[in-house]
Amino acid sequence: MDGFALYVTNTSTIPPDGYLCYEDPDPGLPNITQTIPCNELGKYVIYYNNKGSNDGSSVNGPIVELCYVAINGCQKSRWGSNCEEFCSENCIEQHCYLRNGSCVWGCNTNNCLNDICNTFSGVCTDGCKERLTGNYCNKYNMASDGLVELIPKGSQPGSLANDGNKTSCSKTMGPTVTFQVDLQTKSIVTGVYITFGGIPDKYYNGWLSYLYASNTSISWENGTVLYQGKSLPTEIYFNVVFRYLTYVPPVQDISSELEVCEIGIIGCPPSRYGPICNESCPGNCNGPCDLETGNCVFGCLDGWTGDKCGQECPDGQFGRNCSQFCNGCISNICDHVNGLCDNSTGCNPGYVYGNFCNTTCQAGTYGNDCLETCSVNCFNQTCNKITGECLLGCNSGWLGFNCTQECPNGKFGRNCSEFCKGCISNMCDPVNGLCDNTTAIKPGNEYRNSCNPVSTNKAETDHPVSTQIGLFTGGCLFGSLVTAIVCFLLMRKGQLRKRQGKEKCQLNLFFLQLFKMYTPQGNKPNIQVRFRYQYMGKPTISS
Template sequence: MDGFKLYVTNTSTIPPNGYLCYEDTDPGLPNITQIIPCNQLGKYVIYYDTKGSLHGGDRYGPIIELCYVAINGCKNSHWGSKCENVCADNCMERNCYPENGSCVWGCNPKYCLKDVCNKDTAVCTEGCKKRRTGSYCNEYNVASDGLVSLNPSSDPPASLANDGNEKSCSKTKGVNVTVQVDLMKISIGKGMYVTFGEHTKKEGHHIVYASNNSNSWNIGTVLYNRQSLPTEIKFNAVFRYLTYVLYRDQGQPSELELCEIGIYGCPPTYYGPLCNTSCPKNCRGPCDLENGICKFGCSNGWTGVECKQACQPGGYGKDCLEKCSRNCIIFPCNHVTGGCTGGCSDGWQGFNCFEKCPHGQFGRNCSQFCERCFLGMCDPVNGLCDNTSVCSPGYIYGAYCNISCDDGYFGNNCTRLCNCATGNCSAFTGNCPGGCAKGWRGEACDEVTVLLAEESSQAGAIAGSVAVVLIVLITVAALIVYKCRFISTKGKENNTEKTQSIEHQHYDDVRMEDVFTYQDLMIRQTSNEYDQINTAFVHH
């Protein structure tokens, strides 16, 4: 075995073409049992020897009698005594030495702040880029967009504690120092990474709480409770606020210099050790970081453990508990939103067809109006007026108030005549576009003008004067007739009773005729004069 060599290679080529782990250069013969460390990646382990030995002037080739061989190592990307550790993301191609986890080919500074990392340990020495945390910046940081606060208040500000830069720190001092991280929404956390400055006094009692309330954090879930606080702690919890408290004995003030605090998690739609497995697409919020189960339930319209089942027909929304509207034209509705894809039945409106038509509207999509009905009130489905015995002006009374006035009429039940100079008036208001006829005025041309009233008054006065003259003339004539009849009667005293009776009856007849004649003249004269005047005004 004198002068043998040990290689780790990826090919079986001889002589070996790979990494030389060991070469025997010591004088003398080597021990026949060898334990050789060789932290190297490879497919083949090759024992190689060409030296041989010289006896009595003759050279003999190398001879080996192999009794036992064991190659201790880990599968790719793992290290440790039991290969329980995963190589750092930052190690090139994630290859590290099984013994100590240090990078075989150096570090990859992809997530390191300023692209700086230690080539052996892969640690990001300056800090991490946005949304990354941990020594190697290989963990997703759900606290990156959160708010950090220190109590007592700090100077410089606490916002430096989640900017990714481990060289910028925030300081505070008090009897009970509190650090709180608000994740802005309920999230799943699986660990915490924290780095302190050199001025931090770590003696005391360290407690980490998880809660969903910023004020009552002390009754939340206790994630950690020890006399010391390591850089990294692991847990699995659902919360919004993470609160770290440092208590010191006998009320002594604590001094804290916080440089960086991060909370391990995964992006909202991923899970797994490397956060590279997608959550079920219909999860409501993030899924469980270990198994991908939808911890917050399913999105609207979906059910099941993996939220792959759509709601049964007729159901929609969260947990499929909402019921589709029966007013949808096409049933069922959309299982996610409850929207009626085919629109709503007559009398209904809205995205989900749960809204009745507003006051004064009816029909498909509530697109028709009940303005013809009294007070604009009608059935939202068919438009039947609530009050079928009256309609708005301009329409004949009926169940639907859908028959408008004939030309020349307007108003309630179309009973009023238009008084327009030309054309027809508005069936609703009586307004005449071309103005009112002579003698009329007003918005509906239904008011008599002053001129018409004066002319009517004058015509009445003239008719009255004529009537008085006729009365006087008739009275005088009656008196004359009466006097003549009286004288004639007095000169004939011997006339019989029958003659007297006839004469008396004749007088009565004359008197009654005169009265009727007077009445007839007065009425007809007055009526004719007024009618003529009124007709003149209407036709001019």
């Protein structure tokens, strides 16, 4: 191993072309076990030796015998015993020492205020340059263009809390203290950085402080609670859409004090996205887009669709989310944004309203430009807006597609569903069923001039006397049953005295007139029945 060298390179070129980590010094032979530190980025670790040996009589080439090799390291931008920590984003090339995470080549001051950063942590010590925030000043700060207000107004103005400078602070004191930032428009916000002065710490004492997001400046308590806790961290992450950010300290009394040195609100203006908001949202987004992907998270403007709203609505559709249809336009083709028909000469049957054709015909009309009138014979004068078909059927006396046909002979009524059975030759008025011949009506009809028979049972029509006897017999049975029930109820109530118990409950039914039949023009018999109920010889009920 005498004279060997150790390289870290990004190529396998021999002789090595890279960083020389170690070279064996002369004189003497090196130890056969070596532990060599080397903090360097590379793809190859190369052991190289071209010295060889010289025994005085001949020169031999180098010989190497490696028994064990271990290369300790981490993937780029990580550090720690198990490579579990990340190097500071502000370290140059995000490269740090594996043991402590400090920047190998120093920190990047490009975005740091006053070009000052901590070489160990990479944090921008004094703050960030314009419109940037975060420990490493690598995120866009929406608070830079916002309005900062301390309530009550303090000795130092609120604008000192969003100037990017951590060394200048806004300060106030009073019985009710509030800190609020107005972003001036609703925006997608993913996090907040807050740097306090020394005042708030002594007021916590286990009390809760709150951070609210709202869309109004006065009702923030009804908004979204972004954080509540006994101490407010310097970094808080979330994903919320709001306009106003409000911080309420944990203690509110006559001596409450608040000092805010810097506020950073991570997000982008509504039309921008990307890590530092250097990308433009798609032009057809309906509101702000996703800060990472640029997708239109609140949908598209009228006439557009897709994740980035770059696609026009399909043929036949238009409007917000392409949810409306060009049904009224000729060929169903219209402007994908406003629904204006491509062919302005007219609309499909059943539609009207100029070049948009987006209004159906009014009740009672149909056809091209709604110039046709539904048939007066349509029930409720309701018809199909396109064809004129009577949707609810026809008025009495009519039938057909649009109710222009009269009922055929022998039928009448709604949709010609009734029959003129009672009229001579079955001929009647198709609307109301009046017989054509008012003096010649079939026997058995209940009403004069009507085609509505009393009964269509042939036996009843042919034997009127049998019908009368049946009615009479039924009446007698019904009267006897009613009398028995009345007597039973009176006895149950104790209204019959014992000395009168043997008296009989007598019923004298007098059929004064069994049949008094008046049958002119074929009318049915008129049956009258009279009866009298008598108790103790005294009539009490008669009918």
